[in-house]
Amino acid sequence: MFAEKAWLIPLLPALSFFVILFFGKKMPKGGAESGIASVGASFVLAVFVAADWIKNAKIVDDHLVWWRNGKTAITIGQHVDGLTAMMFLVVTFVSLMVHIYSTGYMHGDVRFTYFFAALSLFTAAMLFMVMADNLLQLMIGWELVGLCSFMLIGHWFEEKNNSSAALKAFFTTKFGDIGLMLGTITLFFAAGQTFHIETINRLALNHEISHGLVLAGALLLFLGVMGKSAQFPLHVWLPDAMAGPTPVSALIHAATMVVAGVYLVARVYGVFWSGFSIAHGGLNWMALIAGITMIIAAGLAFVQDDIKRVLAYSTVSQLGYMVAALSVGAWTAGVFHLFTHAAFKALLFLGSGSVIHAVHSNNMSEMGGLKKYMPTTYWTFIIGTLALAGIFPLAGFWSKDEILLGAMKNHYPYIFVLGLIGAFMTAAYMGRCVHLTFHGEYRGHGHPHESPRSMTVPLVLLAIPSVFIGLINAPGIEKFAHWVRFEVPGVEGFEIPEHKFNAGLALFSFAVAGAGLLVSTMVFYWKNAPAKGAWKRVPVFRALNTFLVEKYYLDHLFVGGVVGSIKGPIARAVYWTNQNIIDGVVNAVGVGAKLVGRFTYDVIDQKGVDGIVNGIGVSASETGGVLRLVQSGRVQQYALMLFAAVGLLGLALVVFN
């Protein structure tokens, strides 16, 4: 009974947008209360819709026709199933946290009211897109999301960097959107003039559309996904989008904008499934792009000094995981990773915002040692990091494990290997980020302080799901796969393979993630000898640090316990091994990863990809330069061209008739 009223969920923030726009400045809190109230109400509704879905499991699919042309009806509708209910929950919850957090973070900003208006519209647009039962409505929501992110990234547009970052984000995603539009048109005609997603899925899965057309549709739609979900090589906009206020980054990276692409793939999965022949295994275009994205973005994260950029590249890499999961047929795993990632990435971004708020700088070279100044931020950030790195039993562990499992069982060995490498790198760069920010000595200016409660409370509220939501798909519970599944009525012989939890694999991926954290810890440790004490005091890291600690235990044993004749040579030998071999390996791994990252950043990203983007811009500008000569500003010259053209056309008509 609540599922039928799902259309209220996007409507409330949309109304709030107009309320803030017209009356926001007169409200006591500058419009923030309207945004929080509407998104909060939407969140409550989303909870009811989700409960309704869990109880009745009845797909709601209805629509209003607002324009009819021949047999083509243009509709606005709602399609409520498990995926929709989950997205409603994710978007409204993260958005609510971001709204609350922003009241603290944006306090005293010149365009406070405007910011909240845009935030409301952003949320409404994303919810509208999620609700869509047809591709046209989805596209409208998609474009609105793009527009709002443009407005919010360029919120502080007085600085040239920020406004150009906003433009870059807008144009890069817009380039992908051409693909989305062409894909929608292709599928519209291929499916017999309908935008209805369920119908398109059914026809694609039943092979009632020729494979060529489905493939064309899937390739074109995927171009849109590459732009929106920042897949290589269209990922360039996302790190620059860090120019926006941090709460916006959290919203963009966790719940809206970038997950729109992943959501599109999950929603129109029938087209991708048969278009890319996912069931056959082996190599497909989507898996290839996703695999490249995972590794390249993770490599880039190593060489960033801006804490938000580390997280941004991390998001790109994690989006690669989601798309990879969908591309290997592990639908549930991909969607589940979207779900868990939303919680811990929002947490990490809001945490980094809290740090930036305290030290007034984005650069990790001006941070360090913040653990003792801001304990709440520190501990929640640690939880987010562990969840992202995939440490048992936090959220990221379960979803990442399912992706790897799916890749292995569905015969995509290269995705499996890339996924493991990516998991290692993820853990390593997040470890580096935590060390540089919170451990060691403070390297910045002034006196950092813990953020106000309006900022720390959302951190704690997000830390809770970051720890626990992974468990809902843990072996023995497995509710998520049951609640959120891809089903299309009226399709025969189609089933997405489900795999049993594999303890060996889980242990292995856990070990890989642990190794990543370990390596980063060791690199940091050897560079900053004074930080040694801090390392031993943090219990979580001591456990991950077993190798290092044990080595020291041995050292002490040799020095303190086995005193005597064997003391000298063995201690020296151990010391030599320690200094030359182990250090060498550790340093070589660190330096190697850094070099790879530097190379991809400098050559591939900055020269190759940026070069293409800039080249397009320059050629457009030069075409404009030639065309402006025609624009003389004289009406009569225009009229002459007009009449001449009509004359020529008339002549052509006479000659060719």
Add this chain to the structure above:
Amino acid sequence: MPVTEYLLLSAFLFCTGIYGVLARRNGVLVLMSVELMLNAVNINLVAFSARLNDVAGQVFALFVIAIAAAEVGVGLAIVLLIYRNRVGVNLDEIDLMKG
């Protein structure tokens, strides 16, 4: 009823109008030339309406007259404002939209 004469008259008026639009420099005269072209079309419409015994042509002519009135109203207002601001309605000098 033969229409040839009407068509010739209309063609002559239309060409005069085109000449005026392209060659005159005074904004007011250009507007008048546009009126001339519109009325040439009206003559065509009415002539064929009479020939084919169909009232639609006359209806269209009425529409054209109404729109022409509106157009000249707006046009003259623009010319007046340009004259006030730039002291002159010489179209060659009004090229602020130059790219």
